[in-house]
Amino acid sequence: MPRKGPEGGRAPSFPGPYPYDPYEEILTRLVDKPPFRNRPEEPESEAELRARLAAILDTSEDAIFSTDLEGIITSWNAGAERLYGFTREEATGRSVSMLVPDAHADEIPSIRDRLKRGERVSRFETVRQTKDGRRLRVSLSASPISDDEGQVTGTCVVARDIGERREAERALLESRERADELSALMDSVPAVVVQAHDPQTRRITGNRRAHEAFRVPLDGNLSLSAEESERPRHFRVLQDGVEVSLEKMPIHRAAQGEPRYDQEWEIRFRDGRVMHLFGNAIPVYDRDGNPRGALAAMIDITERKRAEQELRESEERLRFAKVAAGIGTHEYHPSTGVVVWDERTREIWGVDEDEPISYDLWLSSVHPDDRGSVQVALERALDPDDDASYNAEYRVINRRDGTTRWVQATGAVTYSEGRPVRLVGTVRDRTEQKKAEEELQEAHRRKDAFLATLSHELRNPLAAIRTALYALGEEGKESAPVRAMTEIIERQSSHLVRLIDDLLDVSRISLGKMALRRERIDVAAVVRQVIADSSPLSKEGGLRLSASVPEEPIKVDADRVRIAQVVNNLLHNAYKFTPVGGEIRVTVETDDGEVVIRVADTGVGMTAEERARVFEMFGQADEGVPGEGLGIGLSLARSIVELHGGSIEAKSAGPGLGSEFLMRIQAADTEAREVEGAGEPAGSGKRRRSTEARRIVLGEDSFDLRQTLALVLEGKGYEVETAANGSEAFEKAQEHRPDIVLLDIGMPRMDGYEVARRIRSEPWGGEMLLIAMTGWGQERDQEMALEAGFDAHLVKPVDLDVLLEALQEQRG
Numbered sequence: 001m002p003r004k005g006p007e008g009g010r011a012p013s014f015p016g017p018y019p020y021d022p023y024e025e026i027l028t029r030l031v032d033k034p035p036f037r038n039r040p041e042e043p044e045s046e047a048e049l050r051a052r053l054a055a056i057l058d059t060s061e062d063a064i065f066s067t068d069l070e071g072i073i074t075s076w077n078a079g080a081e082r083l084y085g086f087t088r089e090e091a092t093g094r095s096v097s098m099l100v101p102d103a104h105a106d107e108i109p110s111i112r113d114r115l116k117r118g119e120r121v122s123r124f125e126t127v128r129q130t131k132d133g134r135r136l137r138v139s140l141s142a143s144p145i146s147d148d149e150g151q152v153t154g155t156c157v158v159a160r161d162i163g164e165r166r167e168a169e170r171a172l173l174e175s176r177e178r179a180d181e182l183s184a185l186m187d188s189v190p191a192v193v194v195q196a197h198d199p200q201t202r203r204i205t206g207n208r209r210a211h212e213a214f215r216v217p218l219d220g221n222l223s224l225s226a227e228e229s230e231r232p233r234h235f236r237v238l239q240d241g242v243e244v245s246l247e248k249m250p251i252h253r254a255a256q257g258e259p260r261y262d263q264e265w266e267i268r269f270r271d272g273r274v275m276h277l278f279g280n281a282i283p284v285y286d287r288d289g290n291p292r293g294a295l296a297a298m299i300d301i302t303e304r305k306r307a308e309q310e311l312r313e314s315e316e317r318l319r320f321a322k323v324a325a326g327i328g329t330h331e332y333h334p335s336t337g338v339v340v341w342d343e344r345t346r347e348i349w350g351v352d353e354d355e356p357i358s359y360d361l362w363l364s365s366v367h368p369d370d371r372g373s374v375q376v377a378l379e380r381a382l383d384p385d386d387d388a389s390y391n392a393e394y395r396v397i398n399r400r401d402g403t404t405r406w407v408q409a410t411g412a413v414t415y416s417e418g419r420p421v422r423l424v425g426t427v428r429d430r431t432e433q434k435k436a437e438e439e440l441q442e443a444h445r446r447k448d449a450f451l452a453t454l455s456h457e458l459r460n461p462l463a464a465i466r467t468a469l470y471a472l473g474e475e476g477k478e479s480a481p482v483r484a485m486t487e488i489i490e491r492q493s494s495h496l497v498r499l500i501d502d503l504l505d506v507s508r509i510s511l512g513k514m515a516l517r518r519e520r521i522d523v524a525a526v527v528r529q530v531i532a533d534s535s536p537l538s539k540e541g542g543l544r545l546s547a548s549v550p551e552e553p554i555k556v557d558a559d560r561v562r563i564a565q566v567v568n569n570l571l572h573n574a575y576k577f578t579p580v581g582g583e584i585r586v587t588v589e590t591d592d593g594e595v596v597i598r599v600a601d602t603g604v605g606m607t608a609e610e611r612a613r614v615f616e617m618f619g620q621a622d623e624g625v626p627g628e629g630l631g632i633g634l635s636l637a638r639s640i641v642e643l644h645g646g647s648i649e650a651k652s653a654g655p656g657l658g659s660e661f662l663m664r665i666q667a668a669d670t671e672a673r674e675v676e677g678a679g680e681p682a683g684s685g686k687r688r689r690s691t692e693a694r695r696i697v698l699g700e701d702s703f704d705l706r707q708t709l710a711l712v713l714e715g716k717g718y719e720v721e722t723a724a725n726g727s728e729a730f731e732k733a734q735e736h737r738p739d740i741v742l743l744d745i746g747m748p749r750m751d752g753y754e755v756a757r758r759i760r761s762e763p764w765g766g767e768m769l770l771i772a773m774t775g776w777g778q779e780r781d782q783e784m785a786l787e788a789g790f791d792a793h794l795v796k797p798v799d800l801d802v803l804l805e806a807l808q809e810q811r812g
Contacts, residue, residue: 063138063159066145069116071096071108074154083138083161085131096157099128101135115144115155125162137163192277194222195284196255196294201225204251213275213300214267225252238266254281254294265298276305328427330409332359334382334420345427348407350400367395367404381413382420386780389413390425406434516643520668521560522553523595524588530567531586537572542580548587554595555668562640563665566648569633570599570661577659578603594646595667600660606652614650634661641665695719695738696807699729699755700773701747709742716804726750730758737764740807745774745785753788760789771806 063080067073076091084091084099100108104127111121121142128136138159145154187208194206204223211218214235221230224237225246237244246252250260265277279298286292328344339357346353349365366374374394381390390411395404411425531547538545556563567586574584582602589596606614615638634650641648646665652658696718700706703724710720721736723729726747733741733755741759745752752772759765771792772785785793792806 065091066154066156067096068154069152071112083136083159101127101129111142115142116152118144118152128159136161137166192298192300194251194296196251198293199255199291201252201255201294234270236268238268239264250281251294251296254283254296255291257283257291259283274302275300276302326429330425330427332423348405348427348429349396350398365396365399367397370394381411381423384415384418384420390423393430406430516559516562518557518559520555520557523556523558523563524549524554526560526564527567527586527588527597530564530571534568534571537575538584541575543575543578544583546583546585550588554588554590556595556665557668558644558665566637566640566663567597569637570663573633574599574601574603577601590667593667594664597663598660600658602658605655605657606650606659607655611650611652695736696740696742697721697723697729697732697736697738699723699726699741699743699747699752701725701744726752726755730755733759733765738768740769740771742771742773745772753784756788756790
């Protein structure tokens, strides 16, 4: 039942641990007259009343004291002693202001005035001080004390320490605020966070991300141990591909007091989707130290697992491909010198698995003759200003068995702040392939040598045959049979001579020894002459030969003899494959800066397969097709045309529909040639030397090249001084003051760039013609040559015709 107040109404409530207001009861008992007076059913003496009051005062946990109207303390219970620290003797007779801090001194007058007016002060929260100066947060209730006439004679004060309560309330408020902040934080993080609320994990909830990940509503239960009606059934939990029982789940073990770290969960949903989670589960304890649940925080690693799986599969495929292709990998860190090789690369080098790899070990295993070029290739690849990738073919001396192996090494370089930090590449053992290539090259060399020797040796008996033929012709002019046989022998020997010439030309082209003697020629006149020379063959074969060749000159820069040879081969090919009564037509025309020569026939024609291989060496038509020869004429014709920078192609609508061969060669630019010849030679805009430019200094460290080139130049009328290194070349230039200096770039003691710079820095070197000869042909190499002071940059092997033409222009 609710307690009634002193006036019969409901007692005021207090939001604390008490179900009613204790101050109200105490003050009522101490102050109000009805409970202590005018109760005839309990007649008590004044002494008995005082004893009862004293008992109440001394047993109260609150501080209770009384004062007169001036604030002088007149009574002091044990609770006041405990609260304020003053004994009854110390407090009685002193002013209540000793309990009031200076900051709260202004509270006393207003409270005293209210009490004097007979008003009661209830639950006034303020700060008071103890004997030792501590501050207390207290709740005060004060009531006036009246005499028999109703005059206020003093006050009764009840004080209670509310510091702990306030602290508890503040802590509770802060805890609620932190809980709200933590909840908001958990909803904002991308991680999956779940909480088991009991040791049996029958109820599990989580942040928003967790409920979204598990596809469970925010107010739903995530636990697979939940009651039947709450339990989610659309997913399972696995570890290492095996479904996990409820009691072995990481969060369940954590709720039993066993934390689980670095755990991986695999969540498989009914629709086939798979989610991978990674994280920790830790216990949550109650006040007695017993587990009351668990917390788990996880991150979604599904994409990472997928990427790892794809990477593993890719690496596995790469490993199989490397094994199948015999390819090894290598890695080099220039800043640290660290070198990493895989098993295959170690096998090629003959290095044991536990043997440390270093740059010096790698380089010492490279064949001494290849180390220089390999180092240059590596330095160029590591140079951020050079766009060259690492690509080197060299020999390796196996450290285990001493055998020499050819390898092809490639790599790509990564840079950081303009510095190379890492080179990664592959290594392939090319020993067997290299051996096969060398054997093939040797076979080609022997074949070409045989053809050259055969051509040469056949000329001796042919010379005798032709001499005898001439003698026989003189003796048997009057004899018709002899004259007929002479013509047959002459025709067949001419054919044999042509075959020998073709063989010799094929050998020259294969060995790279065919040199064109270019000149400005009238190609139309050349074609007309070839047609005239071969017309007897068309008559003998019963063929109609027609031509459409312009009378006006058509100029090209070409070798007259070789162009005639190509046209002659095309005509002979048409003669061979055109039956009696057929027609052959030759046309010459110009088309967009090119000269086009067509040789068409109405002969046997070609299939698509025959057209594809008609220009192959020793290619012949299918069996049954009339014809003769070794099958080298068309291949030779193509090679000659391509040496001129032109092209040749074969066309045919099919078997029995004839063939057409089209030869294209660049027409001469008459206007450009005339303008060029009228003024300064091309390329002489920088420096024009005198017409007596005859003295040359040749700087080249290769003895053979230096000597042969000097002989060629001397044969052309030049005075040549040679030098085997850069320092010597500079000294020779300083001593002889030549008109022209030819310099190799990669010379010892001083490279060609430095020689050029020094020459240009001298007063006598400003007008010299400087020509660089180098194996480096990149655009950057040309720029470096020009920056060093060179006038021209030629790439080895140098085309002597180009070189001699450039020198001739300087001589005027």
